[in-house]
Amino acid sequence: MSHADLTLSAWSSLSDDAAARTAAAIARSTGTRLTSVGPHAYAGRSGRVAFFDRDGASFALVPGGTAxxxxxxxxxxxxxxxxxxxxxxxxxxxxxxxLDRFLAEVTSPPRRVSLPARLVAVRSVEADALLPADDDDDDDSEGEDGPEDGDEDDGHAWLMGGLDRLGLRPPTPDEWEYACGAGATTLFRWGDGYPEGLPYGTVPLIQEPNLFGLFIGDDPYRAEFTADPAVLCGGDGGAALCGGYGSFLSWIVLATAYRERELAETVHDGGLIGETPVRPVAPIP
Incomplete structure (x- = not known):
């Protein structure tokens, strides 16, 4: 069986020794270095995490299966x-x-999906980091090799190409959502409610790594690209929080299934592709 077929239930049921052997085999097949395997808890749920190093960047194992x-x-x-x-x-x-009608408008619909196991970056990276090294210091390189302002398809293709050069890819919207919720079916990855105040500053629920060990959906300003150029996940670019729209509209953008319908168009039209983060995925063969 390919380790890409590793499900969350199978991963959770392994003994500690078997989990360490499985993680080591995944490291060999992906050309990464296994850094740790061990128990981890988040928001009242317990599980097991495995972390890998790839050229100085930390990745976590996200098991697959039906979700x-x-x-x-x-x-x-x-x-x-x-x-x-x-x-x-x-x-x-x-x-x-x-309320239920409003939430239906701003979230993805309920569905069952089948996903492969994969390694996912513990933290997202700015898209500018995906530029080739010889373009990084060239102020004019974006006009030649980067995206043109207002050109969604070319800009997204430029981003995808940057990941591909590194042997990586972006998550699909389904993969992003699953990586964020880590199997939770509540509105947020921690439950159906949210803390007092606003999702800014020191807020343990959003600043702690989730059940897969990922720092994800932790900043409403940092909506992330996915494989679909029309879908960004994990925030609204800070619109509600910066606009003073209050607790509900500021927190709801961190709901696991939240979809900001106009954000992608705003990012592309404003030439903000290079400043918007993406979460690299390393496929498991």
Whole structure:
């Protein structure tokens, strides 16, 4: 069996010795260096993580298998605080009502998907870091080798090409969502509610690594590219937080299945591709 077929349940059920051997085999097949394997907990859930080094960048094992993704309004029960925050935001900003309809508009639909196991960067990187070394210091290189402002297809192709040169690829939207939620079917990767205040500064829930050991969906400003040029995940570019839209609209952009419908167009049209992060994926053969 290829290690690309390693499921979360199979990975979790391995003994410690078998997990270490499996991780070592994955390191050999991907040309990475295994740095650690061990238990890890997040938001009341426990699991096992494996970390790898690839040219100085840290990657974590994200097992695959069949997973439930998207926001399911039929199972969601908002707490009193979230309902109150939504009511206030709806009054101030004329949001679609009721709450379940609004959430359906701003999240991906519920679905079952099958995904391969893969190594995923623990932290996202700026797209500019994917420029070839001989272009990095050339202020005019973007006009020749980089994306043209307002050209979504060319800009996204430039980003994909930068990853491909490194033997990497971006996550698909499904892969990003699964990597963020790590099997959780709640609105956020930690549950269905959110803390007091705003998602900025020292907030343990969003600043701690998730169950797969990833720092992901931890900053509403850092929406990440995916393999789909029209889908960015993990934030809204800071629009709600910077705009003072209040707790509900600032937190909801960190929901695992959140999709900002106009963000990709804004990024491409504004020539911000190089400043927007992407989370590299190293396929497991």
């Amino acid at each position: 439930q993704l998207g926001h399911d309004p039929d199972r969601f029960v908002p707490d009193a605080r979230l309902r109150a925050d939504f009511a206030q935001a709806s009054t101030e900003w004329a949001l679609t009502e009721p």
